[in-house]
Amino acid sequence: MKAEIIAVGTELLLGQILNTNAQYLAQSCADLGVSVYFQTVVGDNMSRLTEALQTAKGRADLIICTGGLGPTQDDLTKDALAAFLGRQIIMHQPSMDAIEAMFSTRGIHMVESNRRQALMLDNSDPLTNDAGLAVGIALTQDQTHYVLLPGPPKEMKPMFERYAAPWISSKMNHVHPLFSRMLKFAGIGESSLEHELLDLIKAQTDPSIAPYAKEGEVAIRLTTRAGSEAEAAVKLDPMEREIRSRLGQYVYAAEDVTLEQEIVHILSSRKQLLAAAESCTGGLFSNMLTSVPGSSAVYRGGIICYSNILKHRLLNVPMDVLEGPGAPGAISAEAAKILAEQMLAQAGSDYAVAITGVAGPDSSEGKPVGLVYVGIASTQGETVVEQLQLTGNRDSIKWRAAKSALYKLWKLL
Amino acid sequence: MKAEIIAVGTELLLGQILNTNAQYLAQSCADLGVSVYFQTVVGDNMSRLTEALQTAKGRADLIICTGGLGPTQDDLTKDALAAFLGRQIIMHQPSMDAIEAMFSTRGIHMVESNRRQALMLDNSDPLTNDAGLAVGIALTQDQTHYVLLPGPPKEMKPMFERYAAPWISSKMNHVHPLFSRMLKFAGIGESSLEHELLDLIKAQTDPSIAPYAKEGEVAIRLTTRAGSEAEAAVKLDPMEREIRSRLGQYVYAAEDVTLEQEIVHILSSRKQLLAAAESCTGGLFSNMLTSVPGSSAVYRGGIICYSNILKHRLLNVPMDVLEGPGAPGAISAEAAKILAEQMLAQAGSDYAVAITGVAGPDSSEGKPVGLVYVGIASTQGETVVEQLQLTGNRDSIKWRAAKSALYKLWKLL
Known part of the structure; x- marks a missing residue:
């Protein structure tokens, strides 16, 4: 038609x-x-x-x-x-x-x-x-x-x-209804994803394979026509298995949910609490989480330590880490680690995420635009800190930094 | 053409x-x-x-x-x-x-x-x-x-x-180029704005009057053809004066800038500092402000006091204000006032905004979805608190609460 x-x-x-x-x-x-x-x-x-x-x-x-x-x-x-x-x-x-x-x-x-x-x-x-x-x-x-x-x-x-x-x-000449399944990915870009699945996408007949990308999220939708859910599964399951065998580490859900919804869901089912200390993302990470209905059961809150003075005053980062000759600075693995651990202690949560970096348009502390450190502290183990080099304008760097932090947290969970 | x-x-x-x-x-x-x-x-x-x-x-x-x-x-x-x-x-x-x-x-x-x-x-x-x-x-x-x-x-x-x-x-048969002017409004909805200007919009010839609305912001663009900027001003000025005489209190800029850009601009020129304590907006207010390049010069940061425990622990709201029989609760003018004043003290800023309310989908403390209190404390005078009743889903209530807080702050500035 x-x-x-x-x-x-x-x-x-x-x-x-x-x-x-x-x-x-x-x-x-x-x-x-x-x-x-x-x-x-x-x-x-x-x-x-x-x-x-x-x-x-x-x-x-x-x-x-x-x-x-x-x-x-x-x-x-x-x-x-x-x-x-x-x-x-x-x-x-x-x-x-x-x-x-x-x-x-x-x-x-x-x-x-x-x-x-x-x-x-x-x-x-x-x-x-x-x-x-x-x-x-x-x-x-x-x-x-x-x-x-x-x-x-x-x-x-x-x-x-x-x-x-x-x-x-x-009005259509078919007997069978459509069944589809959405695989949601995080931590991988659209082009890398397409590259890894190109042979499947090119050879697709049934089920069909359609990549979707919006606002930093990537998804693959598998669709087939079948007489029943069970019959559809016979066609969808092998394809999902094949995709997972290649990219399983990036698949965070097999339904159309955001990464923040999935995280709220996981934490909620475990009755665990989260907090965040945000510098360069300026509230975006917390805003994403609190857009999920029910997030108040898992998100304790956070501190937007946008200035060094608040990093020091509210989160006890020593001034000699933040400023002065030879100091690692606010944009450093050291600062991210302290921010995450202090946030954890102050909020009394099970996990705390810290994000510090350069959103641009100007560089900061002599460090390049897009350099971001994500720290995650937890009551379950050692604090981990990861360094990222992101690209884009101010808004996209904020967005990618927040999404990357969500991805690191999801991997840890 | x-x-x-x-x-x-x-x-x-x-x-x-x-x-x-x-x-x-x-x-x-x-x-x-x-x-x-x-x-x-x-x-x-x-x-x-x-x-x-x-x-x-x-x-x-x-x-x-x-x-x-x-x-x-x-x-x-x-x-x-x-x-x-x-x-x-x-x-x-x-x-x-x-x-x-x-x-x-x-x-x-x-x-x-x-x-x-x-x-x-x-x-x-x-x-x-x-x-x-x-x-x-x-x-x-x-x-x-x-x-x-x-x-x-x-x-x-x-x-x-x-x-x-x-x-x-x-390729067009005209000699004169176009000149246009954007009037940006806050604190007034699109339909009220159109209602107030309907006679002007209906009778428009030169300059033309076009209303624009997107994401909670409303604007009017005046456009005319003229041989020079001065000649254009002769036509644009009287119309701008007429619109301002009716709705001047809502006009925050005569160019295409957001309310948060305008606030960063004002604070920056006065070398004043801002902080925010956010509950129901969950980081959105801070995210809007920190999306403006240069905001780090005026925005000290804030506290996302999403849970009562963080309102108490980080912002010293007494537990008997927050909980218990007869307590005003976290969603109250009392709480908004304390949050704003405590945030001001902790951040050492010139202004502090506090936002607490019910974003939904469920009511909270027996209070209806959309009830929001905005408090603004400053070193320049008394703390003001305003009660709002907003409509929409969770995301729109967060958005409107944040934009309303920006509007109240702008009025105060």
Whole structure:
């Protein structure tokens, strides 16, 4: 099945917002086994929207539109499709009831234009909006399938996942559903990972092997069609084993979780506590950890010892380690070790991570941008310190330093 | 001038990367006074790329392509355009010389395919690549302008800004360049801001007024065409004055800087120091500040007092304030005040910010998700504490709490 994604909205054409919907739908289509050949963005304009539908109809079996289902006069997608296909616009009473109920529950007067959000085309399937008011639409005409979704991602995503994806699957000529497995990697870059698996990626047939990379995390998704979970496992297991035999030391999870989620999960199951002393990452490491719901059960807190005075005052690093001729300095294995051990003692935790380095843009203590020391102290054994030389700008060095520290901690756990 | 943006790359169609280039180019075109009516994404496929060019030619005066200028066999954009326009492909010798020089400087053997990056079309204008190897192309045929840019944003953006934008401007029927001014707001949401300025936005002619919102920051950009900076000021000044007369208390800068940049700038110019005690934001506030280059001159550091034990142990909050029947609790104005004052004393800074609250997903101390207290202590006066009730999920509450704390601090400064 060939698909085209049409995102409708003048704010996209003006560059006021980023078209994240297209990426989400493209990934989701790939997961469903649907090939996306074109993506289009068009404004809230009847004639150009009609032109986009016309062009798409000539080259796609499935046309997915997002945006333009709202209550205002600018929201034209349903009107454009109805005119394009020569269909009537009708009221979807259950959606209208839900809209009226929402306004009455909140005790707000309903502006008449909200009724537009309950409109659909005749002989079409409504797609329920669990996170908003505008109903979605799915229909087939002249062998072309049309799916209309709302623009706001928090409404669009659940509607696609729960209602549109099954509808699309039901139109496809296959019997078996998709099963996929995500292997998450840390401590290895995307290109090294691809290099190690290149023969598998090139030779892939079933299961398919897709590498993903975002914000310093790398993943491999294995996907196959099968009649049951057990049948899928027969195909997925050998491939996962082969990948693990090559890169097992970097695999931290076989599901779509972040490294910080995995660490919170491990510590939580062991009832262990963590603390952090951050210099060059300036709070990022702690921010990543505390973004995980439930992290308060394992993360005691930390000290952002950004200045030497706080390294000395709050974490007892001797001034003659930090400054003066011949001193190792704040960016040193010595300082990282003391910071980690002092943090451990002060927080009374089972583990303490210390990160000190040069985020840039300028060098510090005569040391190069990207030089970072990660120290990990624990009640279970010796303190370990590792030296890293990272690349990138200030933000990427902070990011990589924090992710590297998470990786070292995970290895130790 | 009507434009269409074509992003070329199979990785976009698969949703592996987000199409940030389209947003950048759409914004840049809006700034130039060029109207973008369509954006298209197409894969690395000769026939579909040709089809996209054909469709675009029928509806645009300017076609901007990004991607597909690299060295591999998948990089087809130049070949597709040459075939589509019936032009020869020729070598651009200065680009070839630059490529050879780069490889020889680095002492790496040059793979032959790199020569492809120096190719251009006959009778076209080369666009210099200051951040990479592939040369860009600009040309006009049959009254349609074509601009080919590389895909990687760090190469595409400087090429567009330095070479493509002036080339496009030279093809437009206007004499005057654009002047714009960015007003940055904090402490006010996008919808309230639009509501206050709706009459101005609706009646806009010259200067144009465009609201921007991203990641909790709101901005208004005023743009006009003029023969000189002074002439532009005659049009921009009255509009800026009108906006400030309505919303001046929320305007923290008249240029495109973040609130944290502005705070670092103010503190730096006064040689004052800042520290932070973070509970519910878990390091995010400090991370925002330390993302600003030069922040080490003003940010002393902080304490992430995520657990009650660290609030007590590191910041001397009495246990009977934190816990027990009738205690105000960790999420209280009392706790925020003590945290801020203790942080000030321990860091020896001029200001100290404390943030404590419920980020969710679960309530805490029987207090609702989103309840946050921000305390600010200073050597200049009384400690102030403000109570906030924020909405959103865990990440947005952390984000809004940190941004609100920055806003309160900025107001105080």
